[in-house]
Amino acid sequence: MIDSSSLESVKIPLKLGNSPINQAIISICYESNFPDTALFGLLIDVFSENGCRAEEMPLLQIPKQIRENDKNLKYQELYRCIKDVNNNTHYVFGIGSNIIRFIVSGKYESWNSWRNFFEPIIREIKEKGIIKSVGNISLRYCDVFDKDYISDFNFEVKLFNQLLTEQNLSLNTSFDFNGIKINLKIGNTVFVNGVEKENSSLIDIDCVKTENLNDEEFFKKYQNILEDSHLANKQVFFSLVNEELLKLLEPEW
Template sequence: MSGTEARTRLPKKLGKQPLVEAIFEMRFESQFPVSTIWPGILYSSLAGDKIMEQLPSLSIPKEIRDADPNFAYVPVCRISWGNYWILIGDKVFAVATKIPYNGWDEFKAHILGAYTTILQTGMIKSISRCSMKCIDILDSVPFEASECFRLQCSIGERDAAGSTFHVNIGFRDQDILHTLQVISLMTMNIVTGGQLVGPLLDVDSVMELGGESSDSFLSKLSERADKLHDANKRIVFDSLSEKALEYLEPVYE
């Protein structure tokens, strides 16, 4: 397989799961202080154990958060919901996975459950975008970072082999804008304790919606979630080298 060919067959699952976080996010406008209203609604509506906490960004005055693009889409509240997180801000809502990742079917069910609850409140004026972001770390991989990716990178006579690197590429595929990032070495602390250390692969896939209504968004949510997940997954596997994929123990149907 050449460096430009896409994989025609993707694994159903991996024996060694590199995914440390997957996030399905929505950005919106609202005239209501949803970051203080939605946590209570979600806490009382969703089944399962939940723990709610305020994040440090809540200490920033709302006027500053609204005016500064660096803070506008930062969550101010987080709910631990079983094996998932719910993240809530004044203009952002997201559902994210914890470790271990239990597969797309379960993740999607939690996305639909949480999003349906808040979309039916009627508090959203318009929705500007939705996205799927997946972060993978090849923990303790026993070979060079440059061997983990289908990466052709050089500057002058110097290439990535045996070197440190941080590569960021943005590209569009039909109605999805992808940002692909690979880093030769990353250390991530796990909430439950311990660390993951290894090369990082980060794929962020975004659909711009141009101010869609909550009713329209909800009617298309399942289809769009699948589309973003499938597109993101394909880029992840197209980015991994054969050697790295074999190390991750792929299982095919």
């Protein structure tokens, strides 16, 4: 059982000068008021404004009945809008029959910068009346380090009463923290874009809040849910890195 008080008391810097964030993802599992064929037309302004590149995903070629009955396909995007913030940072908005997703790919600027991208889109979704209900909301951060820092993480794994630090290691676990389900993955076997990244390490934290909200409840609560998940993610992350590793991340207090 996780001692929540130790997570809540961890000191969190204002920002990191050397952030390891490789990708950040918001996922909203929802039920729509409209068929998937209408989604692109309803959100054409979102897909075409601010220099966004609109894409139809290959999943559209698969019949809807097959997509709806396959759990691996049901919660995938059918359309994507990609905004190049700069040469190193890309914001993505994706939507499907049962999923709304926002992604930061490349260099992570800041929470406020990302929020300025996704909140206007959520307001547009509200105005169009697309959402009927929401099942859960998740916020995931994938942190990739360019060195094997597994021994600098605040956790221990033993096998035959011996600590495992040098071996290839991948740990997946889940726990509840302040009403949020934390899905945590730690390892020194890292894949980026499907390619194994040698001599590296990973902290992958997915904060999931299950609410079962109608549309009105969702739009009232989603900001607080995301803020709570964002805080929980930081509390878990900074509880996992030791002082020596934190110094390398160049914290600003």
